[in-house]
């Protein structure tokens with residue numbers, strides 16, 4: 138049986154980053170992934186992810202984001218290609234809504250650069266976007282988008298350069314741990330290590346069954362609009378956008394290539410009982426709200442859908458992540474429940490997981506993400 142310092146179970150968004158940080162620190166590391174690298178059957182595909190700092194979900198995420206930005210820049214330099222484009226982010230919604238209130242709070246607490254945008258300025262500066270007259274509009278210039286699959290590939294490439302081993306198309310059937318170490322049984326043999334890092338995404342409930350984590354997997358749809366004016370292109374200054382409208386938060390990206398403008402709905406989504414059985418076919422009821430959003434807020438795009446993708450969110454009850462040691466096994470650590478907003482954090486999560494697996498603790502401020510917090514306990 139081959140023995141490692143650390144095995145990383147799941148080489149998606151978080152696992153690829155953990156693998157990289159572990160290997161870079163000299164740990165003999167094995168990553169095991171059931172599908173291919175940067176595959177489209179989990180939570181880390183669909184071209185792009187928003188990256189932003191003025192975090193409306195909670196200001197406690199901002200210090201982690203400062204570190205994530207540094208680590209994205211480092212990864213980009215190592216990879217030698219653009220991963221993170223600071224195209225800016227336009228945020229709009231009611232002044233007392235979740236987004237605007239939350240963004241202002243994080244910006245004030247952490248001194249972040251957020252610009253107020255008046256209606257006349259919006260029309261002139263960002264003609265691709267329209268908001269309701271009563272909406273408040275903010276612009277975060279340092280935000281933008283990450284090329285999601287390329288980020289996963291870059292973490293994997295750099296991990297391999299630092300000596301990691303990766304087994305793709307290999308399913309982990311079972312793992313066990315005791316004081317001496319961990320043993321992982323796969324579709325391609327058995328592997329042992331001193332520590333295990335579990336980054337199972339939508340499969341986390343199954344991989345961490347003993348913990349009874351309150352995770353709910355949701356089916357999320359993305360569509361690309363193929364017919365649009367040049368103002369919708371990133372080179373023409375169209376930013377990423379997030380608008381609280383029609384009962385929830387929608388988001389979208391400028392056209393960055395000929396696939397067009399991508400849009401999605403952050404709220405709602407059907408519960409997925411088994412991530413292996415995700416329904417990847419788009420239905421009319423998936424499209425309707427997205428096309429309503431186009432009609433209301435994207436005056437320079439037509440409602441013609443080209444490419445489509447289905448992806449999964451893994452929700453916690455309070456929509457905050459879980460990063461912790463396994464309650465019963467100190468040599469097992471995990472990161473789960475990224476609730477549809479985790480990708481931008483993946484390098485700092487990878488670094489934290491490496492800290493926890495190798496040193497047993499981390500300097501990063503993650504106490505608010507512990508598994509024992511009240512919101513995760515059975516009622």
Ligand SMILES: Cc1cc2nc3c(=O)[nH]c(=O)nc-3n(C[C@H](O)[C@H](O)[C@H](O)COP(=O)(O)OP(=O)(O)OC[C@H]3O[C@@H](n4cnc5c(N)ncnc54)[C@H](O)[C@@H]3O)c2cc1C
Nearest residue numbers: 147149150151171179180181187309338448475479480481
């Ligand atoms: C439509 C959509 C839009 C999003 N938008 C944003 C955004 O704009 N900004 C943002 O920051 N975040 C966003 N997110 C959230 C973000 O993408 C996720 O939080 C993040 O990608 C989750 O990474 P992960 O590593 O937990 O999951 P994944 O990347 O899915 O990785 C889990 C991996 O574990 C593997 N695995 C599971 N079980 C096994 C097993 N038994 N054996 C071997 N391998 C196994 C899986 O195959 C998978 O590769 C979005 C998510 C979606 C779906």
